[in-house]
Amino acid sequence: MNAVMLYTGAAIVILWGGAHIVIPTRSVVDSFGPISADNRRTLLMEWLMEGVLLIFIGVFVVLVASVAPAFEKTAVVVYRSCASVLVVMAGISLATGARTAVLPMKLCPLIFLVAATFFFLPTVL
Numbered sequence: 001m002n003a004v005m006l007y008t009g010a011a012i013v014i015l016w017g018g019a020h021i022v023i024p025t026r027s028v029v030d031s032f033g034p035i036s037a038d039n040r041r042t043l044l045m046e047w048l049m050e051g052v053l054l055i056f057i058g059v060f061v062v063l064v065a066s067v068a069p070a071f072e073k074t075a076v077v078v079y080r081s082c083a084s085v086l087v088v089m090a091g092i093s094l095a096t097g098a099r100t101a102v103l104p105m106k107l108c109p110l111i112f113l114v115a116a117t118f119f120f121l122p123t124v125l
Contacts, residue, residue: 002122006065006079009118010058013086016111017054020047024104031102050089057082061119070122079119086116 029044061082068075090112097105 002070002125003065005118005122006061006070009115010061010065012058012111012115012118013054014058014062016108016115017051017056017058019104020051020054028102028104053085057085058115076123079123083116083119086112086119090116 025044025047028047029040032039032043035043061079064075064078090109093105093108093112098109100106
């Protein structure tokens with residue numbers, strides 16, 4: 001069951017990270033209307049970097065889960081650290097993007113917290 005939770009959490013963040021990169025990127029940047037080229041590049045960079053970070057977190061958890069026993073100290077540190085980063089990202093999203101009219105941004109905190117739960121629970125069960 002622990003492995004299922006870890007792989008499910010990883011799949012969630014990998015898919016959400018991929019969605020950041022592939023699906024709404026142009027429409028999100030365009031939704032800001034006329035902004036300077038530098039601001040467009042900065043916005044695009046930040047949006048893509050969040051996607052890259054999410055994919056990294058998911059892949060990192062998959063790699064560790066595939067080679068380390070669930071309760072090995074190093075694995076526990078990795079899973080809890082990844083969960084902690086997602087909780088921080090959820091907090092930042094609640095204070096910023098979730099307050100916009102953009103639906104994917106409103107979903108981010110929930111998605112991050114669900115994945116964080118899937119990473120944390122196997123370390124205590």
